[in-house]
Amino acid sequence: MPHGQDVEAENDPTSSSTYECLQCGDIVEAKTHPGACDCGGDYQNRAKSLE
Numbered sequence: 001m002p003h004g005q006d007v008e009a010e011n012d013p014t015s016s017s018t019y020e021c022l023q024c025g026d027i028v029e030a031k032t033h034p035g036a037c038d039c040g041g042d043y044q045n046r047a048k049s050l051e
Contacts, residue, residue, distance in 0.1 A: 014031060015031070016029045016030060016031050017029070017030065017031070017045050017046075017047060018045070018046045018047070019033070019034055019043040019044065019045055019046065020043065020044055020046050021037040021039060021041040021042070021043055021044075022041050022042055022043070022044050023037065023039050023040065023041025023042070024037060024039040024041055026038075026039070026041075027046075028043070033045075
């Protein structure tokens with residue numbers, strides 16, 4: 001992204017993140033980690049790599 005065109009709240013710790021269940025693929029948006037999915041799987045922040 002060109003300098004000076006940053007989205008202000010993009011890296012704000014209080015902004016929402018997208019999480020995906022690694023077992024069933026359910027996707028939720030939350031400000032904090034949503035815990036365990038209803039299917040029993042764990043959520044992973046989609047902004048972080050699985051490596």
